Amino acid sequence: MDARALTEQVLKRCELLSHCTDVPGQVHRVFLSSATRAAHRYLTEWMKDAGLEVRVDAIGNVRGLKRSPNPNARTFIVASHIDSVPNGGKYDGTLGVLMGIALSHLFKPEDLQHHLEIVAFSEEEGVRFQQPFLGSSTLAGSFQAEWLKKKDAEHQTLSETLFRWGLDQNRIPIEAYEPRELLGYFEIHIEQGPVLAEKGLPVGVVSGIVGQSRLNLTFLGKAGHAGTTPMPMRLDALTGAAEFISCVENHALGTPGLVATVGKVEVKPNTSNVIPEQVQLSLDVRHLSDEKRLSAVQELLHEAHMITQKRHIGLQHELPLDQKAVICEDRHMELLLDACKFCGLPEFTLPSGAGHDAMVMAQVTDVSMLFVRSPNAISHHPDETVQFEDVEAALKVSGHFLNQILR
Numbered sequence: 001m002d003a004r005a006l007t008e009q010v011l012k013r014c015e016l017l018s019h020c021t022d023v024p025g026q027v028h029r030v031f032l033s034s035a036t037r038a039a040h041r042y043l044t045e046w047m048k049d050a051g052l053e054v055r056v057d058a059i060g061n062v063r064g065l066k067r068s069p070n071p072n073a074r075t076f077i078v079a080s081h082i083d084s085v086p087n088g089g090k091y092d093g094t095l096g097v098l099m100g101i102a103l104s105h106l107f108k109p110e111d112l113q114h115h116l117e118i119v120a121f122s123e124e125e126g127v128r129f130q131q132p133f134l135g136s137s138t139l140a141g142s143f144q145a146e147w148l149k150k151k152d153a154e155h156q157t158l159s160e161t162l163f164r165w166g167l168d169q170n171r172i173p174i175e176a177y178e179p180r181e182l183l184g185y186f187e188i189h190i191e192q193g194p195v196l197a198e199k200g201l202p203v204g205v206v207s208g209i210v211g212q213s214r215l216n217l218t219f220l221g222k223a224g225h226a227g228t229t230p231m232p233m234r235l236d237a238l239t240g241a242a243e244f245i246s247c248v249e250n251h252a253l254g255t256p257g258l259v260a261t262v263g264k265v266e267v268k269p270n271t272s273n274v275i276p277e278q279v280q281l282s283l284d285v286r287h288l289s290d291e292k293r294l295s296a297v298q299e300l301l302h303e304a305h306m307i308t309q310k311r312h313i314g315l316q317h318e319l320p321l322d323q324k325a326v327i328c329e330d331r332h333m334e335l336l337l338d339a340c341k342f343c344g345l346p347e348f349t350l351p352s353g354a355g356h357d358a359m360v361m362a363q364v365t366d367v368s369m370l371f372v373r374s375p376n377a378i379s380h381h382p383d384e385t386v387q388f389e390d391v392e393a394a395l396k397v398s399g400h401f402l403n404q405i406l407r
């Protein structure tokens with residue numbers, strides 16, 4: 001393969017797609033917006049040019065298929081998403097889609113033991129309807145009919161949005177794959193984190209997508225005058241919460257692979273001369289091992305109880321999200337690591353701390369992922385970038401990997 005030429009093509013197309021935007025001067029492309037229509041025109045043209053049969057499915061995914069002549073062929077999917085966060089970057093999602101299209105150029109139908117399908121998922125970020133993974137949930141058969149009633153900021157339902165686009169919501173269940181029809185799912189994505197840059201590596205093989213617990217904790221103290229209440233007589237909810245936040249950091253620092261974040265704090269009454277009565281905070285805990293994540297959550301809740309007991313303040317908690325980790329398939333991971341070695345690159349694995357469509361597709365098939373280095377670890381931001389040599393390396397590794405899987 002002419003990896004340089006394909007890299008040039010991919011990067012040029014990332015640039016072109018970045019101009020399909022709802023907000024001029026920014027990369028801002030939400031699900032089924034007019035910018036998406038423009039992106040679909042490009043994708044359709046590029047997929048056809050790669051010899052793929054192209055169609056837009058019932059949830060607005062653009063799907064390009066290269067059929068194998070083998071009567072027992074299953075389908076191997078290479079995909080990522082084409083929606084963006086508001087004022088996002090040029091490469092999140094789109095890089096994986098455009099690399100998939102570039103890689104499909106390498107295979108003639110008669111080369112293929114299995115069908116190759118390149119998918120540009122219409123929706124992953126959850127921006128428009130506050131419901132992420134609409135595209136991949138449709139293929140995985142986990143799309144929930146009640147989501148059709150969800151409304152966007154203009155009070156238009158998902159159902160109405162699909163209708164206005166000319167899509168038939170009744171066909172959504174038909175788009176779902178049966179596990180037996182699939183050979184696997186592969187996604188190339190920018191890392192969106194600092195690990196590969198820190199290690200000086202262009203690419204890394206993803207070992208899995210971490211599970212996530214999201215909790216809300218409320219510390220309940222007693223309001224009082226900041227001048228007249230002596231220190232020993234206070235029931236300060238915020239100092240209790242602060243002690244807990246330090247404890248979260250220490251716990252995660254002492255547990256390999258664990259990340260834990262308090263990202264949101266609400267103080268009541270939030271006034272400079274009143275002792276805080278109530279503090280609500282969020283706690284996000286992630287680990288590739290569900291067992292380690294769940295035990296960390298239990299230990300942190302225990303710590304919170306100890307702190308509040310000692311301080312004679314109250315504690316409430318709820319757990320709105322408990323999402324299991326997804327482990328990438330062993331054999332596909334091995335093939336990706338072999339491909340790295342074949343290309344003269346170190347065989348390096350890392351977990352994904354962020355959710356991806358691969359996580360949803362794991363409900364129906366074996367998944368694997370390759371991360372491309374994110375310089376400066378910046379993502380979901382206009383400064384998001386990739387390096388030419390890294391994309392070239394990722395194309396070589398992925399090309400070798402697909403050769404092993406499909407030929």
Ligand SMILES: [Zn+2]
Nearest residue numbers: 081092093189
């Ligand atoms: Zn993404």
